[in-house]
Amino acid sequence: MTRLILALVLTALSLSSAPAPAEEWRAIPAPTTSIVETGPQTAVFAGGCFWGVQGVYQHTRGVISATSGYAGGEAGTAHYERVSRGDTGHAESVQVVYDPAQVSYGALMQIFFSVVHDPTELNRQGPDVGPQYRSVIFPQTPAQEESARAYIGELNRARVFPAAIVTQIEENAPFYPAEAYHQNFLARHPTHPYIVQEDLPKIDALARLLPSAFRADPVLLPLTN
Template sequence: MSSNASVNGLATALHRHLKKTIGGPALVAAVVGFGLWRLVDLSANAAVIIPPPSIDEPLGAASETVVLAGGCFWGVQGVFQHVKGVTSAVSGYSGGTADTAQYETVSAGRTGHAESVKVTFDPHQVSLGRILQIYFSVVHDPTELDRQGPDVGSQYRSAIFAANDAQFEVARAYIDQLNRARVFPKPVVTTADRLTGFYPAEDYHQDFLTLHPYYPYIVINDLPKVADLKQLFPEIYRDTPVLVTKSGT
């Protein structure tokens, strides 16, 4: 991708999320111009304490990958980059085809893609079950259908893209477990799907939370999730995130 395309794409993404987070164009201009976003109340979904899955994957390979969708990939990636045992977390697109895996196209909501994060982890340090527990309790609200916070559309749906049969069974069983126990006030709408492809997002989307910690959308929606991870899962939280630029992905 050319540098001009990257700059234009980033500008479009920033404007879209800022507008949804704060208000209309005039208010956006005023907020950016005067720094009033610092006064906006935090409105991220509150994290909840939930039980771990009753079944988990047996230990096997030294490295494993699962793809998770739960709203804007900035926050999903940002949380998992702070989890011990995660060796890589890459923002991208899953659920559609390669020819439509571009931000502007996916944002129209008609490609079948969901903004997703490919999480690569060492199951000897953090299990798939713990990854999913964090996903359901901290990363997003799994009861929201085709939306997450200010972001609306099927591209922001809640979905687990399983890389193998074992992952699929663990994910499906955990969803059933949470619904049977009525852990949430509304049913979990997360789908367990077979992974058919993952397409990394544009470079300007990678490591977004770390690179833009003062951007209003991040302050309001995503930094509280990282704080919740540290509070609810202190034993596997790490201060220094594993970044795409350092993981070589």
């Protein structure tokens, strides 16, 4: 089934009338320092619509699971219709559970800045506008926070991007899973116009630019409905 899904993804990508230009995607240098983690770990990233963010990390080696959801606001407003108003403090986010023996936190951040999103866009990503689409790293440990701040500093000093990185770092933000219909959205709807236009190029970029990090068969969440 997963190979069939991948075939549909690649077919939809080839049919896209306006794929992202190749020059928009480039492998950003990895962090110069790393943190030591053992056993399954959790990271949370926000970089625009969570459909694509989840899809990229589901195609990343060493990722155990990737769950779309909300972070930055209260539990009572952590549902799609409310978050979409843009006034809850939430960002559409993805919780990534990973095996640090296979993929490091630094490698996940490298993917985040290389292909997941444009970290120089403030409160938007592509056609999606509002603070719920802001660029955020939600560190789950002090070591992750220190690593994220250091990495952003490195990238800004090296002027890797043509503008300053606006990615925020927000601590102590609980993560709330999104509704079931948002989970595995890219894999379940590879021909959806938004997915074809905005998100399949990210999967292609991950495979081309960071091939050692790419897995062809995505790790999907088990869904009951």
